[in-house]
Amino acid sequence: MIKIKFLGAARTVTGSSYLVSSDKKKFLVDCGMFQGIDVEERNYLPYDFNPAELDFVLITHAHIDHIGLLPKLVKHGFRGPIYLTNETSAVAYHLLLDSAKIQENNLRDSRWRPSRGKLIYDTTDALETIALFRPVKFDDEVNIDGVVVKFERAGHALGAASIMCKVDSKIIYFSGDLGRSEHPFLQPFDLAPRNADFVIMESLYGGIYHEQRAETIAKFERSINDIFNRNGNVIIPAFALQRTQEILYTLKKSYQDKQINKLEGVNLDSPLAQKITEVYTHSIFLNNSLGKDLFEFEQLRFIRNPKKLTRSKFESSIIIAGSGMCEGGRILGHLNKYLPDPRNGVLIVGFQAEGTLGRELLSGAKSVTINKKSVPVRAEIEDFLGFSAHADHKDLTLWLNRFDKKNLRKIFLVHAETERMDAFIDKENLKNSAYAPEWKEEIVLD
Ligand SMILES: [Zn+2]
Numbered sequence: 001m002i003k004i005k006f007l008g009a010a011r012t013v014t015g016s017s018y019l020v021s022s023d024k025k026k027f028l029v030d031c032g033m034f035q036g037i038d039v040e041e042r043n044y045l046p047y048d049f050n051p052a053e054l055d056f057v058l059i060t061h062a063h064i065d066h067i068g069l070l071p072k073l074v075k076h077g078f079r080g081p082i083y084l085t086n087e088t089s090a091v092a093y094h095l096l097l098d099s100a101k102i103q104e105n106n107l108r109d110s111r112w113r114p115s116r117g118k119l120i121y122d123t124t125d126a127l128e129t130i131a132l133f134r135p136v137k138f139d140d141e142v143n144i145d146g147v148v149v150k151f152e153r154a155g156h157a158l159g160a161a162s163i164m165c166k167v168d169s170k171i172i173y174f175s176g177d178l179g180r181s182e183h184p185f186l187q188p189f190d191l192a193p194r195n196a197d198f199v200i201m202e203s204l205y206g207g208i209y210h211e212q213r214a215e216t217i218a219k220f221e222r223s224i225n226d227i228f229n230r231n232g233n234v235i236i237p238a239f240a241l242q243r244t245q246e247i248l249y250t251l252k253k254s255y256q257d258k259q260i261n262k263l264e265g266v267n268l269d270s271p272l273a274q275k276i277t278e279v280y281t282h283s284i285f286l287n288n289s290l291g292k293d294l295f296e297f298e299q300l301r302f303i304r305n306p307k308k309l310t311r312s313k314f315e316s317s318i319i320i321a322g323s324g325m326c327e328g329g330r331i332l333g334h335l336n337k338y339l340p341d342p343r344n345g346v347l348i349v350g351f352q353a354e355g356t357l358g359r360e361l362l363s364g365a366k367s368v369t370i371n372k373k374s375v376p377v378r379a380e381i382e383d384f385l386g387f388s389a390h391a392d393h394k395d396l397t398l399w400l401n402r403f404d405k406k407n408l409r410k411i412f413l414v415h416a417e418t419e420r421m422d423a424f425i426d427k428e429n430l431k432n433s434a435y436a437p438e439w440k441e442e443i444v445l446d
Helices: 040-044 070-075 086-106 123-130 213-229 243-256 271-282 306-311 331-338 357-362 393-400 418-428
Strands: 002-008 017-021 026-029 056-058 082-085 133-136 141-144 147-153 161-167 170-174 198-202 234-237 265-269 300-302 317-321 345-348 367-370 373-376 380-383 410-414 442-445
Touching: 002 170, 002 410, 070 086, 070 123, 082 086, 082 147, 086 123, 086 133, 086 271, 198 393, 213 234, 213 243, 213 345, 213 380, 234 331, 243 265, 243 271, 243 317, 265 271, 265 306, 306 331, 317 331, 331 357, 331 367, 331 373, 345 357, 357 367, 357 380, 393 418, 410 418
Parallel strands: 026 056, 056 082, 082 133, 170 198, 198 410, 234 317, 234 345, 265 300, 265 317, 345 380
Antiparallel strands: 002 017, 002 442, 017 026, 141 147, 147 161, 161 170, 367 373
């Protein structure tokens, strides 16, 4: 008998983690951190299974809501192998060390909510986790003591995979986070026809259609030009994995195509994003025909000394810094400096969870608190959520249609708010075949 338990991303977006158990094996697919004020308490809950009894873990991709609790698992006794793609391994290394460091630093941070006033894990736990990584190639079948797994491209970030698991002759597919069917530099998700008994599928944008990338980019260029024309600077809070590289690629191309005038400098002020950009640059898995300098251009500077940047005066420049939701990191110093001046602009290019400073800015706050100080918001705040790295309704359907409907027994929808999953079920007429499990619900796959 095979069972699956939905430990996270069930009727919510973050905390992806699924416990699969058969008579012989027990393993996790993803081990993500919960993010956002309504669910982050769950990161501190004790396990209702023994991590030491798990045989192995499979990881779809390196975003923190998919890997962020791996060191907690190790801290509580897990010692098995962690399978992930080569590229995911390279970026997860940086992300886990950074996650531990953020927790250690944030104990002193003013925006640290009391509920987070203890460490989930530290740098030692993160290092022990990294030592358990077993990188594999895309599309290789790996036999783990009788469970056959295969990582196929998901097109969502460098290394991101959907995972096929064959357990006791049943085929279970985990979509992971799916990217968009067209992308300027990532290979899109695999569309080869497949058979599966069960599919566990993200549905973040069920019922929603993204605007065309060209439209988002045109708006982005217009905003930057407007801000530069009034001698302001552009601040972009960005996630280190995928969004930063997407923005650098866009800026380079827009400047080369003369769609942005007088760009004085682009300052990448995030040590994590710098490291991950280097992994992207060196990855042989990117489409080589695009050349190897995808993210390099004359005005780009990797900032080593943030104090120098905070002290210096400039115009017509862009600062990209983390964290992506403005919850900590170097972005806070820049917001403190640039928010009070109406010539400046803050361009929000990624999802902002409830309760974060990024969400506060997006919802039009007239002043915000940074490092216990009230800061007036006079800079222009604009959102460009069209940069999303997630499949929209059309792409989700495209991916799902690769499976032979005759053999598919159930689709489990995850990684979305209930409203989005309902929209997906309605639009695709999946009432009898799709189901959105509750948090911690356990289901027998028969
Ligand atoms: Zn992701």
